[in-house]
Amino acid sequence: MLQLTRPTHIDVGRLGRLSLAPGFYVYVGSAFGAGGLRARVERHWSGRGRPHWHVDYLRAVSRPVAVWYQVQQSSREHDWAAALARGRGLQPVPGFGCSDCRCGSHLYHAASAPSFDAFRRRLGRRKPGDGALQRL
Ligand SMILES: [Zn+2]
Numbered sequence: 001m002l003q004l005t006r007p008t009h010i011d012v013g014r015l016g017r018l019s020l021a022p023g024f025y026v027y028v029g030s031a032f033g034a035g036g037l038r039a040r041v042e043r044h045w046s047g048r049g050r051p052h053w054h055v056d057y058l059r060a061v062s063r064p065v066a067v068w069y070q071v072q073q074s075s076r077e078h079d080w081a082a083a084l085a086r087g088r089g090l091q092p093v094p095g096f097g098c099s100d101c102r103c104g105s106h107l108y109h110a111a112s113a114p115s116f117d118a119f120r121r122r123l124g125r126r127k128p129g130d131g132a133l134q135r136l
Contacts, residue, residue: 002062030075071131
């Protein structure tokens with residue numbers, strides 16, 4: 001979850017120029033690459049590294065405020081995006097972070113910080129072998 005304190009424009013690769021309202025942005029991703037969850041969270045939290053994903057351009061103008069995560073047998077990032085889409089007060093940023101899937105977005109904006117407990121309820125039951133939803 002990233003916080004943006006003022007209206008901002010960013011250029012995001014092929015997505016083009018986005019006008020972003022202040023508030024909270026919840027981005028969904030997976031971390032099955034080298035270094036796993038720790039490496040991915042450290043990258044996004046620190047903001048270091050060359051821009052690669054759409055979220056890197058947002059990260060450059062915002063500050064991280066929370067990380068919600070779950071250790072899973074297989075990726076459920078698209079289920080998470082769907083759960084965010086059902087959230088009250090959450091608006092998708094169309095096409096963001098989902099150029100290789102069928103979701104409408106992997107980034108959701110809210111004027112005030114979204115609730116962890118409400119998100120956990122919307123996710124529903126854990127799949128066998130999945131860990132608990134946790135936050136940093
Ligand atoms: Zn997706």
